[in-house]
Amino acid sequence: MDVPSWQDEKLGTMKRAALWLVAVVGEGNTFTKAQLREAFPETAQIDRRMRDLRDFGWQISTNREDAELEAHEQRFVLQGVPVWEPGKATRASTAIAAPQRRQIYARDSHICRSCGITTGQSYEGSQERVQLDIARREVIQADGGKAVELVTECKRCRVGGREFAVDLPAVLAKVRHLGALEQKILAGWIAADQREFSDLERLWGDYRALPAESRDRVREALNTDGEG
Known part of the structure; x- marks a missing residue:
């Protein structure tokens, strides 16, 4: 054609x-x-x-x-579907009805499941207010097939993760390889649907977010303190 x-x-x-x-x-x-x-x-x-x-x-x-x-x-x-060909540009409605949207938000504890931020907060270092939305996430199933599942994400994470697919079998395999104590700790985090990070872990996150010049200053400070 x-x-x-x-x-x-x-x-x-x-x-x-x-x-x-x-x-x-x-x-x-x-x-x-x-x-x-x-x-x-x-x-x-x-x-x-x-x-x-x-x-x-x-x-x-x-x-x-x-x-x-x-x-x-x-x-x-x-390139995807040749939408200019007859019948190729039609699609079923993908709109999420309000009741289903509310149900998904409640199931996901009204937080972005990718970064943990909630409605009403502002992004760190910005006056931009958080807006939650529903993302369609491709999930690889245990049989190798794929399914699309709905998850709550903030607008930033939803845009950045648009092409991301979740490998469920890989996650399950990692769970099975955990020791008994690690599985117990993970089960506690899952039951609470949250994890408290230590001061050191939060500091690591702060360091990772710094520009290169500022990261150099942190390294220098650690070397200086170590020498002292």
């Missing part, structure tokens, strides 16, 4: 964006927000139409998923 032109205005914007990626950008290559908007000057929400392609298996990375990218860049990683 011949591939239509991305400039064919009879096509929907999402289809044209997909064709633009294929014809102009090419898999594995980067493009900027400015280039995208220049190609579609008549479309105010072209960024959103581009993101819609992810629902059809298209992989488009930002600097959240690809550390080599700048904030204004994206990478066209992999």
Whole structure:
């Protein structure tokens, strides 16, 4: 089947964006927000139409998923369903009904299951208030199959983990390899649905979050204290 032109205005914007990626950008290559908007000057929400392609298996990375990218860049990683072909751009509604949404939030203790932050808090070092949402997480099952399960995450973690799949058999295998005492400790954390970190562990987290120059100063301070 011949591939239509991305400039064919009879096509929907999402289809044209997909064709633009294929014809102009090419898999594995980067493009900027400015280039995208220049190609579609008549479309105010072209960024959103581009993101819609992810629902059809298209992989488009930002600097959240690809550390080599700048904030204004994206990478066209992999082509998904050819949405420009007849019948390929249709999809069932994936909206989560309000009662189910409330049930998931309650089941997950109203916290982001990835980072532990709760609604009403602000991200550390920022005035940005936390907003929780429901993420669809791909989970590898014990039989090797895959299933999509729902989990509560904050908006930051939800965006950053979009392409992440959970390997449940690997997690279960690690549990089985724990000693009896370690299993008991883990069971306690699971029962309480939380874990208290020691001051040293929290300090390690603080250190890991520091920029390189500040990490050097911490190392120097430890060396100086050790020598004294």
